[in-house]
Amino acid sequence: MELLFAGKPLPGRPDRVRVADYQRLKSDYFVEKPQAKRTIVHPDVVVNDWKETLEALAQGDVTTEADRCMSCGLCFECNQCMLFCPQDAITKFRGNPEGQVMYTYYEQCVGCHICSEICPTGYIDMAMDH
Ligand code: SF4
Ligand code: SF4
Numbered sequence: 508m509e510l511l512f513a514g515k516p517l518p519g520r521p522d523r524v525r526v527a528d529y530q531r532l533k534s535d536y537f538v539e540k541p542q543a544k545r546t547i548v549h550p551d552v553v554v555n556d557w558k559e560t561l562e563a564l565a566q567g568d569v570t571t572e573a574d575r576c577m578s579c580g581l582c583f584e585c586n587q588c589m590l591f592c593p594q595d596a597i598t599k600f601r602g603n604p605e606g607q608v609m610y611t612y613y614e615q616c617v618g619c620h621i622c623s624e625i626c627p628t629g630y631i632d633m634a635m636d637h
Contacts, residue, residue, distance in 0.1 A: 527580035527629030536585075536627035540575050543568035582609055582630045588622035597622060 510517055546562040553560055564572065588609060589597040594617055600610035611622075623631040 525580050525632075531629030531632075532577055532579060533625070533627040533629075534577075537577055540571065542575070543572050578628045578630075580629055582626075583628060584609070585627060587625045587627065588631060591621050591625045593617075593619065593621065 543564055545564055548558065548560050548562060550560060552558075584599075584607075586599075589599065594615045596612045596615035596617075598610050598612070599607050601607045618633070620633055623633040
């Protein structure tokens with residue numbers, strides 16, 4: 508916001524951000540929960556005041572909504588790839604300045620695609636020849 512108000516150029520979107528489509532998600536990992544809906548207040552009620560026409564969610568509903576997030580295309584550190592890799596080629600890299608991340612030792616990887624198949628969020632994207 509500070510950059511925006513100062514009229515300065517905004518940083519570009521990182522190349523790594525790629526939203527996975529539903530076909531790439533492993534929906535079995537996620538519990539289906541109903542969406543918390545915001546109540547729409549009729550315009551006749553809010554006209555001439557500054558109230559929102561959409562009421563805010565209650566705090567508990569916000570938390571429930573956050574729990575429904577499937578992290579499409581992002582790693583949420585479920586460790587499934589690490590646990591299922593038959594080569595012990597995946598580990599948690601704790602020395603990363605941005606926080607710990609999953610790390611692959613490519614010299615141990617045999618390209619079996621198990622990690623890609625098991626990843627609930629579609630984060631691991633392997634080409635057929637990798
Ligand atoms: S493709 Fe490589 S990293 Fe993934 S599960 Fe197989 S051996 Fe492990
Ligand atoms: S890459 Fe996928 S399977 Fe591995 S920890 Fe992240 S979300 Fe889980």
